[in-house]
Amino acid sequence: MTERSMLLALFDDVDPAADAIEKLRTMGIGDEQMTVISGIPVLEKFLGRPSVWTNVPRLALGGAVVGFLAGMFFAYGTPTMYPLNVGGQGLFAGPPAIVVIFELTMLGLLASTFLGVFLDSYFPSYQPKEYVTEVSDGKIAVLFSCPVEMESGISKAMTALGAEAVKPAEAQQL
């Protein structure tokens, strides 16, 4: 196994970054060996990157189902356990049940969406990671691993395509 090193190429705009990624692919760096870090979201299609799978919608739907069931329990389960007649309305009242079920379904949906972000992104994680603060200044960083002997060749290619800097990526405490 050849030794690999992690490099980080910093770009100012989407166009040079997209060109650079394509160049990296022609030089033999696979998509899984690359990560793009940016200060604003850039859609994968603009960078020519494969789209990333996200579990958030499915988790959201699951949470909505859990919320729905909780709503059903509050509306129909609790009067079964604690039956009290009020106002001549009957034990199980339809319109109040609709309100309760709606609110809890939405709560389930939104809470699980929020938690889904945490789960999918492995938040919170305070380990040292590869990062440069220029990213939050709006730059696009292409983080990739390449065989050590290709390092200088790739660096030159990146710089030729407009990289502001190409440096070794060190995991640092964020």
Next chain:
Amino acid sequence: MEEIKQKWGMVIDQDICTGCQACVAACAMENNISFVGEKSAAYRRGMHWIRVERFWEGQFPEISTGFQPVMCQQCGYAPCEPVCPVYATVHSDVEQVNLQVYNRCIGTRYCANNCPYQVRTFNWFDYERPEPLSNHLNPDVTVRRRGLIEKCTFCIQRIYQYEDVAKSEGREVMDGEVVPACAQACPADAIVFGRLDDPESRVSQLARNERSTQLLGDLGTQPKVIYLKGGSGHVRNG
């Protein structure tokens, strides 16, 4: 028309009522009602579970006064019941009255707003009973603290007491045996209490009178109090 569930009920004859307010005093004594002081009472914070409303009819000099004692109507379709968030006021299926559970009330006062008869009162403070006033307290009835709602209970402590007595003697409660404090005190015998589901009881017979009416009856609350009015100085037994 749906069948109306009823058990305990009351008939109040407004044509006989003299407005003496003995019922108000008796209820206050029986149910440990707090004294709020003159200033608070003027600001409508009196705690009375029964009030005697006074109406003037006619133009001077042909004015007549009408008196209307109003207490909790123990509605079958009580608007106060479904709105309590903690089930502090619920319907008793056994006694067919509206129950107020003091221990459970958290004081949102939604029930008081929703009562069309405005019969619910709220404990605005912990009202004091300086000695020896506390000696009058009825041990059969809770003393309420601040922050909760209370209202007429049809003297449910007396209902339970006489039901217990009747049960221990192996019989049914007799008509006229259970007398709430207001009915007991009324010198004109304008308040009659008993079983509305027994067609032979005194209260049922009076309820069938042609003068019978209900307060805000068109709201559909199914009150258990029937008012007799429309005669002028009509003597009931004459």
Next chain:
Amino acid sequence: MSATAKTPILSHEEEYRQHLMLDPRPRGEMNAMVMESMQTTSWKFWVVTGFLALVVLVSLVGIWGYMIAEGLGLAGITRPSYWGIFIVNTVFWIGISHAGTFISAILRVLKAEFRRPFTRAAELMTTFGLAQAGLSIFMHMGRVWLAYWMFPYPNQRDLWPNFHSPLMWDFLAINTYLLASTMYLYLPLIPDVTMARDRSTGWRKVFYRILALGFRGTEGEWIHLRTAMGIFALAIIPVMFSVHTIVAWDFAVAMRPGWSSTIFGPYFVVGALHSGIAAVAMVLVIIRSTMKHMTYFIRPEHFDAIGKLMLVVSMTWAYFFFNDYMVQWYGGDKFTRILLEFHEKGPLGWIWFLMLIFNVAIPWLTLWNKRVRSTPWAMFIIGLLINIGMWFERYIIIPISLTINRMPFTWGEYKPGAEIPLSIGTLAFFILLYMIASRLVPLVPVWEVQEGQHAHSLRRVGKAVAPTVSELE
């Protein structure tokens, strides 16, 4: 050079450059501006903060504590108005809180780009407004130490709360909305606290590092964040509508003249938007005039857009108000008609008239004019009057309408007592929370501003330029 040498193309372009989206600056510069506005604090700020903290201490801790110990009798509520200013404040603050969701959710879904610089300022209003609403609800409860009984928790006596009650729907809806809007405030905040983390030292860096959760901006993180924000933006809109509708149902399902109005649901939602958007205008004026560099982010164009919204919402409010009024006036029962007359000609009739002047007349007379809409101090005054008008509206609906019921023997006027210092306390607390947040939280979502600026450009079309927006999201 003659006067006609200036070509029309240039002056149009200049005019367009007045717009934030068409006047981009490097992200690093914008970051520095936001950080500086957060960290530059004058002595005047501390004076105001200290004063507000004192008011909050005296009012919310002192007076409220005393009221809990002594009883609600210290307030002015009594028969027949068992609900008074505390509930007015609750509805008022929930109304204010709707503005945040409107701006960050509805405007995002509708792709109204002018929302970008102030979504966070609006969302903070939602969270802090809901906090005041919660306090006001607790203030109104007779036995507030038992408030937890409204929470459905399993217990050995199998006691559950009553879900038939509109107050329980309130409990569920307001808590859902509070949690949802706090989550929706936090998600877009993550990239900004990342930026703040990168540019801070000392305790601030620790604070932002914790909040940033280790965010870097990788493709995965952005996809998860953006998907979540998309779901939130869509889902929180029905929640927002349901919350104030349910609050409206506290009144509408009751058997009171003037309250049993079927239109209360949407009427309250529109009323919430009315006062909320006006409050956003007020807050933006203050932010713009007191914080450094905010004149770059918040511009007359934003007040212009908000002003148009305020005018449309005012017209919608007038429509719903008249709907409610006309139906009760024409076909209402005896007590409803007596109530309407009491509103207009009773001892507090001046409140009713001022409500209509502030909510309808003033917006309609002023907000059609672009110059007025683009003038911050004018928008502040109009916003303030609208908020006063909407507070009056709730005062009319609650204590004044409760005065008239179907038992005339019980009628009586409501005179507030301890409610007044406690209301001032909630207002002071709201402003205090906001001022503290302005020191800790980047008020402008810079990444969203940059995102928008990337998507906007000026395109030459024929003889002129036109702003273009690309769909980069």
